[in-house]
Structure formats: structure tokens, C-alpha cells
Amino acid sequence: MTMRKIAESTVRRLSLYLRCLEGFEAQGLETVSSDVLAARGGTTSAQVRKDLSFFGSFGKRGLGYSVRELSSALRGILGLGRRYRVAVIGAGKIGSALVQYPGFRQRGFDIVAIFDADTRKVGEAWDGLRVRHVRELDQALRDQPADIVAIVTPGEVAQGMVDRCVALGVKAILNFAPVQLQVPDDVAVKHVNLALEFETLTFALNNR
Amino acid sequence: MTMRKIAESTVRRLSLYLRCLEGFEAQGLETVSSDVLAARGGTTSAQVRKDLSFFGSFGKRGLGYSVRELSSALRGILGLGRRYRVAVIGAGKIGSALVQYPGFRQRGFDIVAIFDADTRKVGEAWDGLRVRHVRELDQALRDQPADIVAIVTPGEVAQGMVDRCVALGVKAILNFAPVQLQVPDDVAVKHVNLALEFETLTFALNNR
DNA sequence: GTGCATTTGTGAAAGATTTCACAATGACCA
DNA sequence: TGGTCATTGTGAAATCTTTCACAAATGCAC
Structure with missing residues (x-):
């Protein structure tokens, strides 16, 4: 099942098809x-x-x-046959929204730790999860490895956090910071950048 | 300056270059x-x-x-020479994070209205902005048109909201709901789908 | 069982995007 | 002023992605 060289665009559509199929199943x-x-998937x-x-x-x-069968096949292809442990670095507004969004748990992603550098935030309980200081990051990830790390820090510190995570063996990163991250080839990074989405919209508004 | 047929991927990179240039300027x-x-932009x-x-x-x-000159040129190309009015439909966790994130104002996007169907949320003030009932949507957009509408509703009602917005002349939509939206050709839609990003990561984790 | 209506799976063609490679240009120095 | 160096702008080539189009299956009706 695992041939190399599947286009990113194909994988995104597979995920989309799965969402559509869940609708049809319902x-x-x-x-x-x-x-x-x-038609449903555009x-x-x-x-x-x-x-x-x-x-x-x-x-x-x-x-x-x-x-039913296609849903199941797609879940297999996408690796959704098990749950994933997610650590969140950065306890700001977006980190907060991530942690508290119930949809992730439903889809198989468990947020298992959240870190921040601001001592005023450390200790706050979010959705039953205590915010820990980033200095505990390395020890925490060694004790309880995460499959995926979400970076929700300011841009200036994002690369440093990523380097620490990579050194600890993290192989998948979801980056919300507005900087391009450098990682080894065997680490997957996805970027989510709202400013960029808004700007593709303003471009469209001004060019048609 | 306005030739047709600029690839989406090109526009996204232009936005990225602008972000890099702002860093260099700083x-x-x-x-x-x-x-x-x-190198900076990956x-x-x-x-x-x-x-x-x-x-x-x-x-x-x-x-x-x-x-300096390239920043300025890119801002021109992307249409960032003016401010944009953004309306948000849906006052859940993500809507809330959007409204309260100061970065948007800084980058030229003013959130001017927020709507929700839940009467318990209506009246709450978020960051100085009162949450209004969606039944006021049409009147509000007629009185004070928005350039961009962000859809942060559950998937089931997203298309209905979009249809109302399109009828009112909205030409740009940022959709956070996990459904594919149908719009006329002259309306730009961008999708932001976190489940999908997570799933491209699980695919990567399982295929290398 | 035969024929008809559907719909998949897939090579080949078309189209889009990225990379290559190099002539053209400008800055700087002696 | 002329030579050297760095770096752009851009056709052409390479690569990647999407669309086309049709043979091969499958179910269903009669």
C-alpha cells in the first residue's frame, strides 16, 4: 500500500473524500x-x-x-486506524482554541500536553490539562512522546522549539507561526497561515 | 499589472515573500x-x-x-494598499480566536461584525464588538457591506450562510467549516480545514 | 442467458508549474 | 574607461498534475 511519491494534493483530496463519505454515511x-x-468534494x-x-x-x-468500505480504506491509507498524541506549544488564543475544540478528540487526536513560556499562564488548567512551562518540554516529551507537535508560538521562537522537538524525535509538526521552518527531510511540516489566506483573498478581489 | 491566470501557488508565495521582507526590514x-x-521562504x-x-x-x-521597494510592490500586487472589512459568522471557539487576534487589525483587516444563531451568545461583547443574531445578517451587510466573510459555523448551515452572503454581493469568503462550498465563478473562496492538515500529517507519518 | 445501462480503472494527451541555464545588466574598482 | 563580479529576467526543458476517453466489469430486466 505504501508506494512513494503520492502528491500532496492527492492526500488532501483523500482526506476530503473521507469527510464527504462520513456525510453520506450519516x-x-x-x-x-x-x-x-x-460533486460533493468539488x-x-x-x-x-x-x-x-x-x-x-x-x-x-x-x-x-x-x-462503508471506501471510508474504511481511506482511513487505512491516511493512517487513521489509531489515535495520535498531540502536544501544543504556545498557550495563546489559537492554542487555546485548538485545545478546547472537541472535534479533534472525535477524529482521533488527543491533546496530551500544552506548554508556554509565560509563567503567568503556567498552571492554568485548560479543559482539564495543566499548562506547563516550556522548560519542561524536553523532559515531558521524553517521558510521554507525542506523535504530532503544534507550534502556536510567536514567529521568533518557533524555529528554536522545532529544533528541540526534532532532536527529541518528533516527526510531524503543524506550524501556525508565520515563519518557514527548517527541518530534516524525514520530518513532515504543515503550515497554517491565516494572514496568507486573507491575502490570497485580497489578491482575488483585486484581480478579476 | 492585472494579467489573468496567475497560479494560486504563485500568489501564496508572494504573500510569503512579503512576510519574509518584513522580517528583513525589521x-x-x-x-x-x-x-x-x-532561503528564508523555503x-x-x-x-x-x-x-x-x-x-x-x-x-x-x-x-x-x-x-523597501519590493515590499511595497508586493503590497500593491496583493491589494494591501487599503483596509478590508471582515464579517464573522459563528461565535464559537474559532470565531472567538479570530476576532480577538490582534494580528489581523495590524495587517489591514478590520472585523466589523460577528453573528451567531445561538441566542445565548447574542449580546456578548467580544473585544468591543457585540455578537448579533444571524437574522440581522442581511440588514447588517446591506447597511455596512463587508469585503470578506469568514464562515465559522457548523458544516450543516455553512452553505446557507454563504448563499445569503453571495446574494448580498460578498465576493470573498474564508471558510472554516468542513464542507465544500458552492459559489458563482466570480466569488473567491478559501478553505481552512484543520482536520485535513492533521490527516496529511498522519499520512506522512505512515508513508515514509 | 442476452442485451442494455452504468460506472470503474487506467493509459495517453493535455495542461500547468517548476527548474534550468544563460544572456543581459548594473555596480564597483583600479 | 574597461574589466570583473554578482545577480536578474526569461525562454526552453523537465517534471508534475489533471483531464480525456474508452475497454473492461457488473448488475438488472426480460
């Missing part, structure tokens, strides 16, 4: 065609079939896909 | 080469030059780019 649908899935049926074809053959010709 | 740097800008010098070449010629051969 509606009680048993099967979907690539056409219907594409793409084309050929794209759906091509994306899936990188991983195998999941449909029945003439019939479409079993909603 | 460090007191007068000029940068495409090489230095690329891309290549050829990519930087190609991206810029769609809009004109901003550098001096042998010298590089004036940090």
Missing part, C-alpha cells in the same frame, strides 16, 4: 459513484478515480463504491 | 537577492524570480531587490 447512503463523490469524477487508483481498486464497475 | 536590511529571499531563487516576473521587473541585476 445520510444512510450505501454506495456512491465517483461522480457523486466528486472536483471531477476522473480525479476521484485517479486519486484512488494510486492505492488500489475500491469500487465495483457499474455500481460505484461502498460508502 | 533587521534593517536594505537589499536582498532572490537567493536569500528563497523555495528556490529561480522560483522567486519567476513569480515576480509575472508582475514586472523589480530588481537590479548584480544587486538584488530593494527590500
Whole structure:
């Protein structure tokens, strides 16, 4: 199942398809065609079939896909067959929203630790989780490794935190700080940058 | 300046370059080469030059780019020469984080209204802004049009809100709801979907 | 069981984006 | 002024992604 060189765009769509399938499942649908899935997911049926074809053959010709089976296959492909431990560095507004959002737990992501450099925040309990000082970061991650670290610090300190995490063996980072991070090849980084999203919108507003 | 068919990926990088340039400006740097800008932005010098070449010629051969001039040019290209009015629909955790994040105001985005369907939330003041009931949405947007609407509602009601906004002339939407939105061609939509980002990370963790 | 209506899976074609590579230009120095 | 060095701007090539189009399955009706 694990061939190399799957495009980022393909993986994003797989995740999207899974979300659509969960909707169909909730509606009680048993099967979907690539056409219907594409319509819901905002793409084309050929794209759906091509994306899936990188991983195998999941449909029945003439019939479409079993909603249940395809969901299950996608969860397998995306590695969602188990839960993931997430540590959050930075207890500001966005860190807070992350920690308190119940959707993550539902989707298999458990936030297991939150850190901040501000001693005034340390000790606050958020959603049952005590904010710890960043100086405890290394010890905490050694005792209880995290699968994914979310960086929600100011830009200036983000790289330093990432370096510490990488040294501790963290292989996946979700970065909300507005800086590009340097990491070794075997560490996955995803960036979420709201200013950037807003600016692609202002560009669109001014160019059509 | 306004040719058609600029790739989305190019626009995102332009926004990124601007962020890098602001950093260089803060460090007191007068000029940068495409090489230095690329290193900071996580891309290549050829990519930087190609991206810029769609809009004109901003550098001096042998010298590089004036940090000040290039910043200013990019702000022009991205349409950041003025302020933008943003309305937020949905006063949950993420809506709250959005409204209270001071960075948006600093970057030219003013949140001018926030709506929710939950009457218990209506009337709360967030950062000096009163939460209004969604039934006031149409009247409010007619009185005080917004340039950009951020959708922070549950998925089930997102499309309905978008339809109302589009009918009122909104041309740019930032969608945090985990559904694909249908809009006319002349409306720009950007999606922010954290579950999806997490899932591209779990895919990466399981496929290398 | 035959034929019809569907819909998948997939090579090949088209289209888009990134990288290459180099001529052109400007700054600086002697 | 002329030579050297650095760096841009840009066609052309390479690579990557999406779309096309159709043979191969499958179910269903009769």
C-alpha cells in the first residue's frame, strides 16, 4: 500500500473524500459513484478515480463504491486506524482554541500536553490539562512522546522549539507561526497561515 | 499589472515573500537577492524570480531587490494598499480566536461584525464588538457591506450562510467549516480545514 | 442467458508549474 | 574607461498534475 511519491494534493483530496463519505454515511447512503463523490468534494469524477487508483481498486464497475468500505480504506491509507498524541506549544488564543475544540478528540487526536513560556499562564488548567512551562518540554516529551507537535508560538521562537522537538524525535509538526521552518527531510511540516489566506483573498478581489 | 491566470501557488508565495521582507526590514536590511529571499521562504531563487516576473521587473541585476521597494510592490500586487472589512459568522471557539487576534487589525483587516444563531451568545461583547443574531445578517451587510466573510459555523448551515452572503454581493469568503462550498465563478473562496492538515500529517507519518 | 445501462480503472494527451541555464545588466574598482 | 563580479529576467526543458476517453466489469430486466 505504501508506494512513494503520492502528491500532496492527492492526500488532501483523500482526506476530503473521507469527510464527504462520513456525510453520506450519516445520510444512510450505501454506495456512491465517483461522480457523486466528486460533486460533493468539488472536483471531477476522473480525479476521484485517479486519486484512488494510486492505492488500489475500491469500487465495483457499474455500481460505484461502498460508502462503508471506501471510508474504511481511506482511513487505512491516511493512517487513521489509531489515535495520535498531540502536544501544543504556545498557550495563546489559537492554542487555546485548538485545545478546547472537541472535534479533534472525535477524529482521533488527543491533546496530551500544552506548554508556554509565560509563567503567568503556567498552571492554568485548560479543559482539564495543566499548562506547563516550556522548560519542561524536553523532559515531558521524553517521558510521554507525542506523535504530532503544534507550534502556536510567536514567529521568533518557533524555529528554536522545532529544533528541540526534532532532536527529541518528533516527526510531524503543524506550524501556525508565520515563519518557514527548517527541518530534516524525514520530518513532515504543515503550515497554517491565516494572514496568507486573507491575502490570497485580497489578491482575488483585486484581480478579476 | 492585472494579467489573468496567475497560479494560486504563485500568489501564496508572494504573500510569503512579503512576510519574509518584513522580517528583513525589521533587521534593517536594505537589499536582498532572490537567493536569500528563497532561503528564508523555503523555495528556490529561480522560483522567486519567476513569480515576480509575472508582475514586472523589480530588481537590479548584480544587486538584488530593494527590500523597501519590493515590499511595497508586493503590497500593491496583493491589494494591501487599503483596509478590508471582515464579517464573522459563528461565535464559537474559532470565531472567538479570530476576532480577538490582534494580528489581523495590524495587517489591514478590520472585523466589523460577528453573528451567531445561538441566542445565548447574542449580546456578548467580544473585544468591543457585540455578537448579533444571524437574522440581522442581511440588514447588517446591506447597511455596512463587508469585503470578506469568514464562515465559522457548523458544516450543516455553512452553505446557507454563504448563499445569503453571495446574494448580498460578498465576493470573498474564508471558510472554516468542513464542507465544500458552492459559489458563482466570480466569488473567491478559501478553505481552512484543520482536520485535513492533521490527516496529511498522519499520512506522512505512515508513508515514509 | 442476452442485451442494455452504468460506472470503474487506467493509459495517453493535455495542461500547468517548476527548474534550468544563460544572456543581459548594473555596480564597483583600479 | 574597461574589466570583473554578482545577480536578474526569461525562454526552453523537465517534471508534475489533471483531464480525456474508452475497454473492461457488473448488475438488472426480460
